[in-house]
Amino acid sequence: MQCKGLIFGALAATVLAGTGLSAGMAQAQQLNVAIATGGTGGVYYPLGGGMANVLTKYLPNTAATARVTGGSVDNLKLIGTQQSEVALVMVDAARDALQGEDKFKGNKVEVRTLMVLYPNRMHVVTVEGRGIEKMSDLKGKRVSTGSPGSATEVMAFRVIEAAGLDKDKDMRRERLGVAESTNAIKDGKIDAYFWVGGLPTAAVTDLGASPGVKLKLVDHADVVDKMNAKYGGIYTAGVIPAKTYPGQDKDNSITIVQNILVANAKMPDKVAYDIVKTLFDKRDELVAVHGEAKAIVLDTQNDKNTTIPWHPGAKKFFAEKGAKM
Numbered sequence: 369m370q371c372k373g374l375i376f377g378a379l380a381a382t383v384l385a386g387t388g389l390s391a392g393m394a395q396a397q398q399l400n401v402a403i404a405t406g407g408t409g410g411v412y413y414p415l416g417g418g419m420a421n422v423l424t425k426y427l428p429n430t431a432a433t434a435r436v437t438g439g440s441v442d443n444l445k446l447i448g449t450q451q452s453e454v455a456l457v458m459v460d461a462a463r464d465a466l467q468g469e470d471k472f473k474g475n476k477v478e479v480r481t482l483m484v485l486y487p488n489r490m491h492v493v494t495v496e497g498r499g500i501e502k503m504s505d506l507k508g509k510r511v512s513t514g515s516p517g518s519a520t521e522v523m524a525f526r527v528i529e530a531a532g533l534d535k536d537k538d539m540r541r542e543r544l545g546v547a548e549s550t551n552a553i554k555d556g557k558i559d560a561y562f563w564v565g566g567l568p569t570a571a572v573t574d575l576g577a578s579p580g581v582k583l584k585l586v587d588h589a590d591v592v593d594k595m596n597a598k599y600g601g602i603y604t605a606g607v608i609p610a611k612t613y614p615g616q617d618k619d620n621s622i623t624i625v626q627n628i629l630v631a632n633a634k635m636p637d638k639v640a641y642d643i644v645k646t647l648f649d650k651r652d653e654l655v656a657v658h659g660e661a662k663a664i665v666l667d668t669q670n671d672k673n674t675t676i677p678w679h680p681g682a683k684k685f686f687a688e689k690g691a692k693m
Contacts, residue, residue, distance in 0.1 A: 399639065401432040404443035404455035407515065408436060409547030409571035410563075411660055412456045412627075415485075418657030419454075419629075422650045427642055438517030438545075441471050445517075447632050448477035454643065458488055458519035458564065459602050459626045460526075462676045470522065478633040480679035482644050484670075485627040486566055486663035489608055490523060492586035492622075493572060494560040495553060503531040503588050507538045512552065512561035515545040524562035526599060527623060530591035546571040554578060560586070564625070566660035567612050576614035583613055589621035602626075602675060626673045633679070640681025648685070666691050 403420050406412030416434040423432035437443055443455035444465040468476035494500040514520030528535045542558055549561035550571040576583035589605040596603050606624040610616055654661035669691045
């Protein structure tokens with residue numbers, strides 16, 4: 369790719385010289401960066417919007433935009449077709465894409481890690497009065513497992529399976545995003561929903577703050593070992609601390625998977641390097657957009673937190689910073 373880029377650059381300079389234009393004008397050509405995020409009720413969208421603002425502000429000749437999507441699966445398909453340059457995704461969905469499995473069967477995506485972002489926490493959300501205290505109580509209930517094209521759906525199916533339930537036979541399943549799920553549970557159209565995201569997630573906060581509603585989060589960390597036995601050790605147990613959401617009066621034991629920023633393997637090394645450097649150096653501006661950006665630190669930029677190969681441009685930047693990858 370680098371050789372092709374050099375040849376293209378030389379040809380462009382020759383053509384421009386022939387038309388009386390300077391090579392400097394060629395170098396000033398604008399770079400457009402589309403960032404695939406998620407739904408408006410989660411963390412991906414505001415954080416991706418913050419990234420777009422940072423790149424546009426600090427990376428010369430760059431115009432970056434955040435796009436609303438169905439989530440990780442959709443984002444990885446956009447990376448595969450190069451309709452988005454950068455995307456926020458979950459490691460489990462990215463692994464499926466890289467290996468051409470599950471929702472990517474027969475359609476491998478040459479995805480590469482740019483940066484480890486923050487832990488994504490699985491929420492199993494319900495409210496008092498729906499008869500749900502534990503995972504087995506979901507049997508016979510109306511449950512949303514996430515929107516089509518989302519990594520919430522991917523991980524929800526794995527949690528349900530590890531809990532000994534059948535996603536198709538044991539529940540009446542809806543496929544709604546987190547904002548739509550919150551509205552549906554308020555309206556009594558569903559009894560519970562799955563959502564994997566950062567803390568706090570705006571839509572879950574909205575549910576907890578709704579008058580006449582008592583939020584409940586269902587413990588499920590005990591399924592981690594079964595999930596890892598089948599899906600390769602990418603999940604960990606964790607906690608959503610008490611008081612993270614209105615009405616949440618105790619810790620919630622959960623499953624966790626990492627979020628990563630990715631690009632297509634064909635992205636030029638210098639572009640990847642510049643994007644990663646700009647976002648990492650201006651992390652404080654991302655933190656001002658959403659607190660989960662505090663988790664973007666040098667210590668997490670390693671193979672333990674992503675099973676997806678690193679883009680050479682990103683690897684170069686973090687090696688220069690002294691990351692033990």
